[in-house]
Amino acid sequence: MxxxxxxxxxxxxxxxxxxxxxxxxxxxxxxxxxxxxxxxxxxxxxxxxxxxxxxxxxxxxxxxxxxxxxxxxxxxxxxxxxxxxxxxxxxxxxxxxxxxxxxxxxxxxxxxxxxxxxxxxxxxxxxxxxxxxxxxxxxxxxxxxxxxxxxxxxxxxxxxxxxxxxxxxxxxxxxxxxxxxxxxxxxxxxxxxxxxxxxxxxxxxxAARWAQQAHDLATEVAAEDLAGIATPERLDLTRLASLSPARARNALRAWLAGHMQAPASLVERLLSEWRPGLTASWPAPGGEVHAYRDGLFWAAASPQPSQAEVVDLARPGLHFQPRWGGAWLVEAANPGIAAQRLTRLTQRGRRGGEQFQRAFGTVARSLKKACQEAGLPPWRRSGPLLFDAAGQLVAVAGLGMDARAFADQDEPGLSVRWLEDSALLQSEGAAPKPA
Known part of the structure; x- marks a missing residue:
């Protein structure tokens, strides 16, 4: 012994x-x-x-x-x-x-x-x-x-x-x-x-040892099948559907396991209900899975504040917003937004009627239209949005900065970019945290 x-x-x-x-x-x-x-x-x-x-x-x-x-x-x-x-x-x-x-x-x-x-x-x-x-x-x-x-x-x-x-x-x-x-x-x-x-x-x-071997084999097959059709952020549903039913089920289960402990009922619903071009969402443990433009996405539950809040983004670094499930990354940039304009920003969700200008020389469009043109998935369109002291839109999570907020070309500026929780582990070292 x-x-x-x-x-x-x-x-x-x-x-x-x-x-x-x-x-x-x-x-x-x-x-x-x-x-x-x-x-x-x-x-x-x-x-x-x-x-x-x-x-x-x-x-x-x-x-x-x-x-x-x-x-x-x-x-x-x-x-x-x-x-x-x-x-x-x-x-x-x-x-x-x-x-x-x-x-x-x-x-x-x-x-x-x-x-x-x-x-x-x-x-x-x-x-x-x-x-x-x-x-x-x-x-x-x-x-x-x-x-x-x-x-x-x-x-x-x-x-x-x-x-x-x-x-x-x-x-x-x-x-x-x-x-x-x-x-x-x-x-x-x-x-x-x-x-x-x-x-x-x-x-x-x-029997448990046989099951372990079967599970190890299924894990290897899933890794091979997912290698060409998935990233941690997106699973290509069209290419998943080209697999045999058993391999598709196995690959989908493995991809979902990277985000949650998926019940068998969710795997079956996704395979049976999805069809090309479908935009849909399914509740899942800890969040939701979304089908959009023939891709499958995972979004963790992130309760968003109902009230507007004031934030200061005038210094470079990561400015964490835990109630929104992400952070603003502020870096020196040209073109960019003048630092003094970022000292007292109002952060809130969409309320309707907002307009966004993507770049100089373009026409300001409704925020809904701008999100559609940028391919921003519906579940990522709620914000947060940033407004300066005059009520002018400065930046939108997922879209970036509004061109109307840029400083003059010879004036030092800062860029403001939103990072989801899933991206923070890869980018925490990209810039110093604010003091």
């Missing part, structure tokens, strides 16, 4: 340590397998859900000290809301706490004590929820997330072997009374499935 505890060499190895049988055995085996000056840390998450939790934290600290591991504990804040899943709340909070403790310790390897029975249960629960290949793949042996490798070195080991290891080494562990609570689906499986079908564990775990 000890040889399989550490999947790779690292200066510091963290172990998620609940104090139960599995994590106690994993911590012991990891310490025995540590090499040279390798440091082993035990991280405990105090959920605060049961009266025994304080005693469990003390037990874990004592055991870690006995075994020669460092120890850290995080207590979760708050509690599940009414109607929330206690299991989901605890799982999400535990993941955040383990992530933060691992980074704080300067480690990038976190070991989890999941074993073959856990894998089989996860596969079965996902299947009962109607999951696809990604869900049926259950838990990966190792996965990098946010700078940390979450590794499960015992994923193929039966729990009986772990139990025998703990007895052999005289380990002591916690028995969580909630493990017998039949209100939780995983506990019901343990109480009914395994006693009735003891051989099912190995078969279900094997």
């Amino acid at each position: 000890a040889d399989s505890a550490t999947p790779r060499t690292a200066d510091t190895v963290a172990v998620a340590f609940s104090g139960g049988l599995d994590s106690t055995a994993l911590l012991h085996a990891t310490i025995r397998a540590a090499v040279d000056e390798q440091r082993v840390l035990a991280f405990h998450v105090h959920h605060g859900l049961l009266p025994e939790a304080d005693g469990w934290a003390a037990h874990c600290e004592a055991v870690a000290q006995e075994l020669g591991a460092g120890f850290a504990c995080t207590r979760l804040d708050g509690a599940p809301g009414r109607g929330d899943s206690v299991e989901a709340w605890a799982r999400d909070g535990r993941h955040r706490a383990l992530h933060d403790m691992t980074l704080a310790a300067g480690a990038d390897l976190l070991l989890l004590a999941h074993h073959r029975q856990d894998q089989a249960e996860t596969f079965l629960l996902q299947a009962m929820r109607g999951a696809g290949s990604a869900g049926l793949a259950a838990m990966p042996r190792a996965q990098w997330r946010d700078g940390i490798c979450w590794a499960r070195p015992w994923l193929d080991q039966p729990r009986a072997l772990i139990h025998a290891y703990a007895l052999q080494h005289g380990l002591r562990w916690i028995e969580d009374p909630s493990n017998g609570d039949a209100r939780y689906a995983r506990n019901r499986l343990r109480q009914s499935l395994w006693p009735a079908f003891p051989a099912a564990e190995a078969g279900l775990a094997q």
